[in-house]
Amino acid sequence: MIVAVPTGRILKELRPFLERAGIRPEAEFDDENSRALRFSTLTPGLDIIRVRPFDVPTFVAFGAAELGIAGYDVLAEFDYPDVYAPLDLNIGKCRLSVAEPADMVAGDDPARWSHVRVATKYPSITRRHFAKRGVQAECIKLNGAMELAPSLGLSQRIVDLVSSGATLKANGLVEIERVMDVSSRLIVNRVALKTRPAELSDWVRRFEEASEALAV
Amino acid sequence: MRMPATASLLPAGLRDMLAAESRQEARAVWQILCLMQANGYELVKPPLLEFEDTLLSGSGQSLARHSFRLMDSLSQQMMALRADMTPQIARVARSRLANAPRPLRLAYAGEVVRISGTQLRPERQSCQIGCELIGSDSIHADAEIILLAVEALRTIGVRGVSVDLNTPTLVLSLLQSYDYSQADADELAAAVERRHLTRVQRLGGEVSAIIDQLIACSGSVNTALPSLLAIGLPPAQRTQVEHLAAVVNLLKTAMPDLLLTIDCVERRGFEYQTGLSFTLFAETGEAGRGGRYLAGNEAATGFTLTTDNLVGVLDTDAPQEKVYLPGGTLPAIRASLQGRGYVTVQALEDNLPAGSEAARLGCRYTWDGSDIIPVED
Known part of the structure; x- marks a missing residue:
């Protein structure tokens, strides 16, 4: 059994959940400089892997990991049918929003759009979001520094994660529309849940209890 | 002799299956069809192409975005290539077999093609095997189909079969x-x-x-x-x-x-199901699915297995030993060796040394006129 966890900022918030759920990784796991990707835990037969946040759903969808923790933004972007998200851990909270330059907002009438060009890390969500209201979104896929796109003429609008809004402000951008709320979810591989129901449900239950205990 | 590599590129999701896999697939299909036949399911074989209007109507509607179309230059109508055989079986039951006694038990196996695969299952062509039980809404019909599906998987050697029951x-x-x-x-x-x-x-x-x-x-x-x-x-x-x-x-x-x-x-993949449905799992992943649907206005249930899920999960059987037969070997000898479980490879040229020819063609034995003898390495 393998649990996939995202590297980066979520991992710090996630650490107490793992502990509470009874997943105690070897010491090297907490060493940020460690080059290892796969770690053993105190539970025999349970290993933990550290992968990039965008890769967690892929590992779980293909059954390379049975359990994982992934942001709702990434889950919605890939929309794998073989990934279940049974539990909201209520950590890593932020939102996915559309933003544009502050000086553009006054003269902009979204009702007149038929086509927009958007720089984003989430082309699939963005296309779906705009298609719902009859607007075709031409997405420029970037992996970071979306906020630079409007000022450098790459695209006027961006769709990106917003938590405090400070980064947007610093770059002269204004949040004009919320696409979705984001938080981290526990995810489970569908086949594993069906073929090993007792074992997997037990892990989901442990995370549920951890989540309740930590929410208080 | 070898053609340029680029000329052998196939479109995404399509591939050549070579000996071991093709043999596995052919055997699995044959074993499952025999099992269905033995349980009173009659074999039917609808065509690969049908008029779009027929194939993609009724329970076929949900297949519209998965099906390739082409123009029939004879009738000037659009035709669609089947992406699933179940709607075809339902059509046969309502037309040619409308007067056949119910419950009607039909089995089939054939190739299906879809426009795009998914990331998890990229294959665009696969062999579908299934059976349909039409004209009964009894719980016994549901149980018969599920049990037969499990038996079919076990027959071909799939281990750890489990069934997830769904009400989509x-x-x-x-x-x-x-x-x-x-x-x-x-x-x-x-x-x-x-x-x-x-x-x-x-x-x-x-x-x-x-x-x-x-x-x-x-x-x-x-x-x-x-x-x-x-x-x-x-x-x-x-x-x-x-x-x-x-x-x-x-x-x-x-x-x-x-x-x-x-x-x-659970609802996914059950677009045309109208009641109790199920997904079949092997240890390694999904192996097939089935459930209740309407064949016209008749209650029906059935299951389908697709071989791309199965081949690879199955044990590879040891290939049969080959015997190299020199020119002039009598047909009766060939038949008797085949009866003993050997594959025979007939020499086409008389003047080649039997031993080295046998080794070159992957034969472990040759025929010396009275018995088989092992080929020296």
Whole structure:
């Protein structure tokens, strides 16, 4: 059994959940400089892997990991049918929003759009979001520094994660529309849940209890 | 002799199957068809192409976006290439076999093609094997089909078969009975299916509580079924759950060792299902699916297996030993060796040394005129 966890900022918030759920990784796991990707835990037969946040759903969808923790933004972007998200851990909270330059907002009438060009890390969500209201979104896929796109003429609008809004402000951008709320979810591989129901449900239950205990 | 590599490139999702896999597939198909035939299912073989209007109507509607089309220059009508054979079987049952006695039991195997694969299952062509039981809404029909599907998988050597029982119409009909529009209900049911619980909780009220309980009632049948029956459901949904429970009883009696799980909120892949449905799992992944649908206006149920899920899971059989036969070997000798389980390879040129020719062609034996002798390495 393998649990996939995202590297980066979520991992710090996630650490107490793992502990509470009874997943105690070897010491090297907490060493940020460690080059290892796969770690053993105190539970025999349970290993933990550290992968990039965008890769967690892929590992779980293909059954390379049975359990994982992934942001709702990434889950919605890939929309794998073989990934279940049974539990909201209520950590890593932020939102996915559309933003544009502050000086553009006054003269902009979204009702007149038929086509927009958007720089984003989430082309699939963005296309779906705009298609719902009859607007075709031409997405420029970037992996970071979306906020630079409007000022450098790459695209006027961006769709990106917003938590405090400070980064947007610093770059002269204004949040004009919320696409979705984001938080981290526990995810489970569908086949594993069906073929090993007792074992997997037990892990989901442990995370549920951890989540309740930590929410208080 | 070798052609340029680029000339052998195939379109995405399509591939050449060579000896070991093709043999595995052919054998699996044959064994399953024999099993179905032995259980009273008659073989039928509909064509690869049909008029778009016929193939993609009724239960075929949901296949419209998966099916390739081409123009029939004779009739000037659009034709579609089948992406699933089940609607074809339903059509045969309603037309050529409309007067055949019910329940009608039909089996089939054939190639199906779809426009795009998924990331998890990129194959665009696969061999579909299935059987349909048309004209009965009895719980015994449900049980017969599920048991036959499990037996089919076991027959071809799939290990660790389990069955996930589903009621794909339950959540949708529940939401509609609470006055959600078709579009809203669809979107919500999709969220429910992926266990996006926050989306469900936002609904609030009685329906959210019921759906919460339904989601909680998934897993092994022994724990899930009693709690499922304890949920206070409206009468229409209650009937569906009781039907499920009755079928579970039949399955447990017939195959006590079968791992059964329940998932009342699963809907994906059940676009045309109208009642109790199921997904077949092997240890390695999904192996097939089936369930209730309407063949015209007749109650029907059936299952389909696709070989791309199966080949690779199966044990590879040891290939039969080959015997190299020199020119002039009598047909009777060939037949007798084949009867003993050998594959024979007939020499086409008389003047080549038998030993080295045999080794070159992968034969471990040659025929010396009276018996087989091993080829020296």
